[in-house]
Amino acid sequence: MIGEFAKRQGVKKVYGIVSDYQVGRDMWASLKADMESKGIAIAGIDFTPIGTKDYAILLDKAMKSGADGLALIVVGGDTVTSLKQGGDVGLASKMKVMGTMLMDETQGQSVGAGGALGVHSTLRYHFTQDTPRNKRFVAAYRAKYGELPSQYAGEAYDGMSWWLDVVESTGVWDKEKWVDAFRNSVRNDSVEGAKRMRACDNQAEQVGLFGTAVAGGAGQPPVTMKVTETFTAQDLFKPCQ
Structure with a gap:
């Protein structure tokens, strides 16, 4: 979904910051190939150890790379750490920050509005789905x-x-x-x-959802995901062989 979202949003060049473990490396390899097949250039990649406390240098590299998109594929507490530090430098206003399970209403409470608003993420489900x-x-x-x-x-x-x-x-x-x-x-x-x-x-x-973190309205969490893209199963799944 990240590659398809980037394509729909007109992203031209992506920088990657990815947790350095096998799943992260496999995800990046798949995403890189998918984005390149869509004509999206790769500006650079940094694999970072799980538990990294200082993302400032990596985020600065990403912002100076000429990329207009950042694939932030990190896990656990690294998600909170990287997005909080990104909020300190206005990251989401300078690049399209996107990732897999990167942001939702629960994560927004931990990160806070400063680092969460404007972040784009896949969603497994959202309470606004109209069924x-x-x-x-x-x-x-x-x-x-x-x-x-x-x-x-x-x-x-x-x-x-x-x-x-x-x-x-x-x-x-x-x-x-x-x-x-x-x-x-x-x-x-x-x-x-x-x-x-x-x-x-x-x-x-099934359908795939991509959302953007926005300020929540009445009766909603302070940071609420707004579903901005819905992908059909045909968009996402290759036919079974």
């Missing part, structure tokens, strides 16, 4: 917990409710039959709309 099941879920969640569901709450509910409904539909107590049924199942009333499990790779074809 009948999601409206029921949000209403029930607010009634029980007194707050809006996070992306993790929505994703967990959607996955577990899908799985349990499939298990019950088999009418048997046999885990192999459950797995086979789930592998070939379709969820037409997901909180995110229709989903289809791909038997070839056990991934759920």
Whole structure:
């Protein structure tokens, strides 16, 4: 989704700051190839150890690189550290800062508005999704917990409710039959709309969401994600072979 988002936003050149572990390196390799295939140039890359306390030099390199986009692919506390330090230098006003699970309402509370506003991120789920099941879920969640569901709450509910409904539909107590049924199942009333499990790779074809952190309105968290791009499954998934 990052490559597709950058393309839609007209980003011409991207700098990468990526956590230095195998998943981070694999993600960057895939993203780099995807962006280059879309005509987006790579200005540079820094792999940074998990637990880095000072991102100032790396962010300064990125801003001076001539890139108009920053792929910030970091994990855990590094997300908070890098974005807080980015806020000190107005990073999001100088480059399109984007990443995978980089920002949401929960993360916004930790980072604060100064570092969060204007950051772009993939979202697994968002409470504003306009489906009948999601409206029921949000209403029930607010009634029980007194707050809006996070992306993790929505994703967990959607996955577990899908799985349990499939298990019950088999009418048997046999885990192999459950797995086979789930592998070939379709969820037409997901909180995110229709989903289809791909038997070839056990991934759920579904819409993809990209959001931008904005100041929340009445009844919303101070930092709220505004869904700015919705990608169809066809945009994101290569056909099964």
